[in-house]
Amino acid sequence: MSPVGLRIYRRLPRANPELVAALAEIPVANVADEMSRMFCLDAAIRPWNTAPMKGVAFTVRARPGCNLLLHKALDMAEPGDVILVEDGGDLTTALSGENMVLWAQKRGLAGLVVDGAMRDRASIAEMDFPVYARGVTPRGPHRNGPGEINVPISCGGVVVNPGDIVLGDQDGVLIIPPKEAPEILKRAQGKLDKELKTRAAIEADSWDRSAYSDEALEKLGFTFFDTTYQER
Template sequence: MNPIGFRILSRPAPAVAADVLAGFASIGSAQISDCMNRLYGVSGLRPLHGGTRRTVGLALTVKTRPGDNLMIHKAISLGGAGDVIVVDGAGDSSNALVGELMMMDAQSRGIEGFVIDGAVRDLDVFAQGEFGCFARAVSHKGPYKDGPGEINVPVSVGGQVVNPGDVVVGDADGVVVIPAEHAAAVLALALKKEADEAVAKEKLRAGTYTKPWLDKTIAEKTGAAK
């Protein structure tokens, strides 16, 4: 039998140090995106949980047939503390891929959240804000449980390729994913950006903030800088 379509692979050993992962807990997704030249980030998914809860963890990836959650159930059973279930549901919004019971199952295992390129249901429960959930849509229609689907394979979610073990950061602005091999370098850049923005905020409060680049850029664009 052809195994393609029902593969359950082992996730690579963590390539991200615990202190690096923890460092992302205080940095916004927007700042992280800026430090990846605004080229990488998940598009079209929005936070469906209430409050200001941040979601940070390592990707446990699932690729599934639209509207089918067989392998999402399996992924939850394999997941644990610090994992984020990242699902490539092909952006389909017809059938919800997860709901309250699956959320409770994941939460009981210490899983940090769901990132679903597809639909979810039981929005009222997710909106209580106790579990991170980012999704493309909401649908009352439930899922099928037939497959195919695969676990710990590269997936495409909101226009970004996500590999198992990549760092996932989600907040009120959305989701960014940092390739595991670049996590430490991106963290260092993001911490510096946060520090620079803190200085800018102090100058704004003091009334001393300036934008020396603004007129220079306009002059260059209009030819006035000759």
């Protein structure tokens, strides 16, 4: 019998913690800008509290409505791991709640991302542990499989490989391939420097707005009318 759908891989590559920490010093949006504005999870997967998230991806492929392997992942994952769950975007059943999040926090994990539903939103909102999910429902899960651990998954429309770097803030979640991470970090630091210079220019009332002038827009083909709009 083929093990496909029933595979559990015990090991995953883990990026240098110093590299992960350096990336986490930069807003997620700035890092995403230097990744061609791709690799961001679906905007529907939202933060449930204000705790920032940084770590490496510990992946779970769940059968929608079943949290058996999420429970197993909570016991297998190591400090600094972010558990990401492929649940097919299912919102009919919650895969996790307060107690499981407390256990993840107790074990020193770095976050939980569920492409599906969770519950106990009010209590999780008060916790200092990053949680992201697509939706909320009080209906509890089943625990009978199948599923897989530490295989490539699709989470929020992005392919996530075990060991990918994961960043999250109030804007959302970003996935970073570890091999490209050092170069992405370098570019993102430059992007942040530019952002800070722009903010200083705004404060000094000297922000260059020439790219949005009438002349610049006319060169792009826009037409200005010195009248009010009239329907034909």
